[in-house]
Amino acid sequence: MGLDPRSFEGIEGDVNVSPARAEWSRRHIGVEARRWLDEDARYFLHQALSTPCLNVLAGADGIYLEDVEGRRYMDFHGNSVHQVGFANPAVVAAIKAQLDQLSFSTRRYTNRPAVELAKTLARITPGDLAKSLFCPSGAAAVGMALRLARAATGRHKTISMWDAFHGASLDASSVGGERMFRRDIGPLLPGTEHVPPPDARRCGLGCGGRCDLRCAGYVEYVLDKEGDVAAVIAEPVRSTPAIPHPDYWTRIRAACDRAGALLIFDEIPQCLGRTGRMFASEHFGVTPDILVLGKGLGGGILPMAAMVARPELDVMADRALGHYTHEKNPVTCAAALATIGHIEREGLVEHARMLGVHALGLMAEMAGRHRLIADVRGLGLLMGIELVRDRDTGAPALEEAERVMYLALERGLSFKVSAGNVLTLTPPLVITRDELERALAIVDDCLTQVERA
Numbered sequence: 001m002g003l004d005p006r007s008f009e010g011i012e013g014d015v016n017v018s019p020a021r022a023e024w025s026r027r028h029i030g031v032e033a034r035r036w037l038d039e040d041a042r043y044f045l046h047q048a049l050s051t052p053c054l055n056v057l058a059g060a061d062g063i064y065l066e067d068v069e070g071r072r073y074m075d076f077h078g079n080s081v082h083q084v085g086f087a088n089p090a091v092v093a094a095i096k097a098q099l100d101q102l103s104f105s106t107r108r109y110t111n112r113p114a115v116e117l118a119k120t121l122a123r124i125t126p127g128d129l130a131k132s133l134f135c136p137s138g139a140a141a142v143g144m145a146l147r148l149a150r151a152a153t154g155r156h157k158t159i160s161m162w163d164a165f166h167g168a169s170l171d172a173s174s175v176g177g178e179r180m181f182r183r184d185i186g187p188l189l190p191g192t193e194h195v196p197p198p199d200a201r202r203c204g205l206g207c208g209g210r211c212d213l214r215c216a217g218y219v220e221y222v223l224d225k226e227g228d229v230a231a232v233i234a235e236p237v238r239s240t241p242a243i244p245h246p247d248y249w250t251r252i253r254a255a256c257d258r259a260g261a262l263l264i265f266d267e268i269p270q271c272l273g274r275t276g277r278m279f280a281s282e283h284f285g286v287t288p289d290i291l292v293l294g295k296g297l298g299g300g301i302l303p304m305a306a307m308v309a310r311p312e313l314d315v316m317a318d319r320a321l322g323h324y325t326h327e328k329n330p331v332t333c334a335a336a337l338a339t340i341g342h343i344e345r346e347g348l349v350e351h352a353r354m355l356g357v358h359a360l361g362l363m364a365e366m367a368g369r370h371r372l373i374a375d376v377r378g379l380g381l382l383m384g385i386e387l388v389r390d391r392d393t394g395a396p397a398l399e400e401a402e403r404v405m406y407l408a409l410e411r412g413l414s415f416k417v418s419a420g421n422v423l424t425l426t427p428p429l430v431i432t433r434d435e436l437e438r439a440l441a442i443v444d445d446c447l448t449q450v451e452r453a
């Protein structure tokens with residue numbers, strides 16, 4: 001297979017490739033990786049944040065990714081699928097065993113792993129959430145939740161948050177609040193009202209960094225003005241991370257109850273221990289009517305998502321709610337059961353909580369030494385370091401954040417920058433204290449390097 005004549009220049013010239021990324025690629029991408037990147041760019045449809053790709057993977061195990069040139073990276077991003085680490089032996093073994101036993105379940109039949117998983121979700125989800133439906137992706141699960149809310153309330157309007165992401169399908173994009181997924185695609189679902197998210201660092205209502213719950217008041221106001229909202233749908237804690245005021249969700253829960261609206265929590269990325277509780281909503285003592293989970297539910301190997309609802313919402317027996325071909329796939333269900341089993345056996349939820357407290361302490365200490373750091377925050381192993389050029393104006397340090405990210409990549413640490421200037425650190429929950437300290441030391445060094453430049 002020869003090199004694509006357009007070769008790497010084609011990728012570097014792509015609209016989605018920043019100069020910092022192009023520079024990193026020039027220095028680190030070898031001949032073998034270039035070949036695959038060129039082929040990838042030729043045969044996949046291009047889209048923002050995806051293709052053309054940064055690098056080519058050859059392996060993933062535990063907390064590590066390995067590229068085709070044998071370089072290893074601690075993965076502090078993992079697309080939020082790697083709570084139990086990559087290629088977790090217990091999950092791999094469960095998948096292999098299930099493949100030998102029963103590899104698919106035709107509609108109208110059930111199977112043991114599917115029933116066991118639904119029972120397990122009823123046990124581990126908060127409050128009286130008890131009845132499940134499975135599907136292959138988070139976006140599909142969000143779609144099912146919206147459909148159920150409409151049927152159960154006889155209403156169609158929703159309230160969701162600006163800046164939120166709930167998936168890339170048209171229904172999920174309609175309740176999502178990111179321009180990237182909403183613009184230039186024509187009409188989205190009607191009745192999808194958006195409100196400013198409970199994010200004091202970027203308060204759309206001008207609270208100035210100290211949340212006084214005017215964001216909750218605004219949701220109450222819209223619920224009252226509309227009078228016929230089917231559901232409020234939101235992530236209890238955003239991945240940025242943005243952690244709401246402790247009373248925010250209590251206020252919204254009460255407002256939903258008054259207005260006859262359902263509360264849907266999208267815990268697709270934060271479920272299963274990431275925040276130091278099995279579900280992020282537990283930090284707020286609020287139980288939604290419908291909980292949506294996904295990503296790491298498939299053990300970081302298989303696509304798997306679920307909606308879990310209160311039993312009273314079992315109201316669509318005579319209609320279709322979410323007829324997905326792989327609804328009760330025994331292999332994905334076995335992967336999910338093995339994942340939850342591993343998390344419980346190894347005490348990963350408490351491990352994430354304790355490591356998160358330790359990491360937050362180290363990050364706070366770093367904040368005292370780095371002029372670029374404006375804020376550090378975290379809940380369990382969902383952590384963020386926000387960079388600004390100027391603490392007085394709060395001007396985001398966009399280029400600096402990107403430079404820190406690529407320098408860290410050179411040092412064997414991969415993470416994502418959210419909102420342009422927040423170093424977002426979400427390691428696997430199986431990470432050790434030593435590994436976490438090593439990763440934070442890399443971030444520390446890279447910040448020093450960028451500040452000196």
Ligand SMILES: Cc1ncc(COP(=O)(O)O)c(C=O)c1O
Pocket residue numbers: 136137138139140142165166167168235239266267268269294295305
């Ligand atoms: C909060 C949230 N909801 C929904 C989704 C969509 O999940 P999927 O990519 O499995 O459709 C994502 C994916 O990133 C997410 O972060």
